[in-house]
Amino acid sequence: MQITGQMLIGKKVVFGLAGNAKAIDPSINQEIEPVFGFAITDEVEQACLLAEQAFDSYRTTSLEQRARFLEAIATGIMDLGPVLIERAAQETGLPVARLEGERGRTVNQLRLFAKVVRDGHWLDATIDSALPERAPPRPDLRLQKIALGPVAVFGASNFPLAFSVAGGDTASALAAGCPVVVKAHNAHLGTSELVGRVIQRAVADCALHEGVFSMLIGAGSQVGQQLVAHAAIKAVGFTGSRSGGLALVKTASQRKEPIPVYAEMSSINPVFLLDQALASQTTTLAKNFVDSLTLGAGQFCTNPGLVIAIESAAARQFLQDAARALEDKHAATMLTPGIHQAYLKGTSHLAEISQLQLVAKGQQAESVCAAQAVLSVCSGTTFLTTPALQEEIFGPSSIAILCKDFEEVIAVASSLEGQLTATVHAISDDHAQARKLLPVLEKKAGRILFNGFPTGVEVAHAMVHGGPFPATSDSRSTSVGAAAIERFLRPVCYQGFPADLLPAALQDNNPLQVARMMDGKLTLAS
Incomplete structure (x- = not known):
């Protein structure tokens, strides 16, 4: 053609x-x-x-x-x-x-x-x-x-x-x-x-x-x-x-x-690492997080732009493991020169925030529109007092937030804008905390993942790719x-219609053989 x-x-x-x-x-x-x-x-x-x-x-x-x-x-x-x-x-x-x-x-x-x-x-x-x-x-x-x-x-x-x-x-x-x-x-x-x-x-x-x-x-x-x-x-x-x-x-x-x-x-798709899951799967979580972050040069609306954990030895080990994985990642070509320039501008602004520390960068770009991945870290207090950290950077950039305790994790979650996704990593010993976190995330995201990563959106009947503003303009x-x-549909009610004027789906003999609600009961055929 x-x-x-x-x-x-x-x-x-x-x-x-x-x-x-x-x-x-x-x-x-x-x-x-x-x-x-x-x-x-x-x-x-x-x-x-x-x-x-x-x-x-x-x-x-x-x-x-x-x-x-x-x-x-x-x-x-x-x-x-x-x-x-x-x-x-x-x-x-x-x-x-x-x-x-x-x-x-x-x-x-x-x-x-x-x-x-x-x-x-x-x-x-x-x-x-x-x-x-x-x-x-x-x-x-x-x-x-x-x-x-x-x-x-x-x-x-x-x-x-x-x-x-x-x-x-x-x-x-x-x-x-x-x-x-x-x-x-x-x-x-x-x-x-x-x-x-x-x-x-x-x-x-x-x-x-x-x-x-x-x-x-x-x-x-x-x-x-x-x-x-x-x-x-x-x-x-x-x-x-x-x-x-x-x-x-x-x-x-x-x-x-x-x-x-x-x-x-826009969405920054937070990933929450609860204590016991993080302690027992540190290296695996770090590798999978970096793979998700850098997939497609980070040019996914579900790119994990935040990762949140409580300050601990396991959290610091996670950052070290993620840094090693990130440093091995090649810079990847971005979709357009404009997107590449916006990415450079966004990561430059992050570098100017004094309370945000660089953890690691991916390999340097060899082509003109390639993006070098960036991982930074800050405290929960810094995130809560720095609105700029909630701004989406379209590309392979993410911020790790180390909170002082679980109450601050909840505070960070509560402060977030609307998201397409939110992810929780937890094992059975974390479920008490997960029960407290999940109601907050239900108000923030259209899709909540458990023990996964958000990149990848399945085309299926149960999928939701939406969320509260600003993830989308209509959270419904x-x-x-x-x-x-x-x-792209709207309802129409037909009151007192002659049988020969009714739409096919509403005729008594149900010629389309579609499921219908008949006097409050679901029926599958006429």
């Missing part, structure tokens, strides 16, 4: 005229052909209007047709073969093995949502039968969820496949019955075009309205802000910086019709897993 530098607006391919740019190979900091054109206002307008025109026909497609569409996208991505992986590696500096794994995750979540669509549980079909003899009488009431409307999706820099053009936001929105307009991330434009063309082809092959999918390209925030402000757009999926996410939330809230923005923004949602579809 040829990369042309064009956007995809419905069934058309368009070279934007509002400026242009090339993708960059971060390993050598050089531009890659071809030139990509940026969208003008009229092209944003056209993509949004097409999505609006597609909405009614797409949201009423059969469950089977929508599921097959998602599966066609998954198959098309795999059919791109090495062309996709090679381009993604060139644009991101990520190793081939990592990208092949990410491709597998991307197609698996598309197939998961195909299964979710077929199952129909997301419809929440509910029937409360009429009670004409009751005083006052109760009418026949039936509920199902329907698609919210066209969704704007923003590709993420750190996952060129799984959180990008055909990533989780797109997959869950399409599964819900929402047309999607994607704003491709400028860090991987060629990768985005390849995947976008797969979706465009699947739309045509499945005989869907062309407006079900469009992909735009733009510089800075202009195209994104236009998308979020457009009246046709009814929800937004975003993964990126806190500043970027909050800018979109502001625009969405100031519209004549405010809309939800599901923004995943997840951007990964089957429940991600809920973001």
Whole structure:
């Protein structure tokens, strides 16, 4: 498949005229052909209007047709073969093995949502039968969820496949019955075009309205802000910086019709090492922590940016073991020159905090955009009195916090902002302390891990990839897993309807054979 530098607006391919740019190979900091054109206002307008025109026909497609569409996208991505992986590696500096794994995750979540669509549980079909003899009488009431409307999706820099053009936001929105307009991330434009063309082809092959999918390209925030402000757009999926996410939330809230923005923004993902677990597994915990910290050059939203323990001989041994492991880690290429510069700025600011001590650094960078890992340490008191230590540094940097006692551990946990994850390492002798810590962490994080590390997010029904602000803009949602579809649905009640006008999921004979709540009891079939 040829990369042309064009956007995809419905069934058309368009070279934007509002400026242009090339993708960059971060390993050598050089531009890659071809030139990509940026969208003008009229092209944003056209993509949004097409999505609006597609909405009614797409949201009423059969469950089977929508599921097959998602599966066609998954198959098309795999059919791109090495062309996709090679381009993604060139644009991101990520190793081939990592990208092949990410491709597998991307197609698996598309197939998961195909299964979710077929199952129909997301419809929440509910029937409360009429009670004409009751005083006052109760009418026949039936509920199902329907698609919210066209969704704007923003590709993420750190996952060129799984959180990008055909990533989780797109997959869950399409599964819900929402047309999607994607704003491709400028860090991987060629990768985005390849995947976008797969979706465009699947739309045509499945005989869907062309407006079900469009992909735009733009510089800075202009195209994104236009998308979020457009009246046709009814929800937004975003993964990126806190500043970027909050800018979109502001625009969405100031519209004549405010809309939800599901923004995943920033998280430092604390790891708590309780006493007995730390004493009995010191070296193993140190090695696994460093592996998690440096995975993918630390460019994961679940990167462990804090590790918390009580001051002890075991804690000091942990730092020594972690230092040795870190010093063996090679500097890894970061995704873009901009991300690399932000990482250098963030670690430089940390070095200026006098009460923060350097524990160790990884090996020095040999290429222009490579990140040298950094581990620092401070006391619990320092952390509690230094707000800057809660700021996310996107990359392989972490801070160890040595607390004077367990009460200070609780104080540190209580002071944290909202997080995507929180991790507890404990053995049975630590469970009394864990019982006191866990209620605090439940208020702080969307996913709590026990005896693991947070990097790695399973695509499954029970997964939650979200959390209280500023981890996300809406703590009630997840951007990964089957429940991600809920973001793009809303309930409708049908009161006193004639049988022949009811949606299929609510008809008495249950033609879709979906699970339903019937007069307060769950039923699996008619």
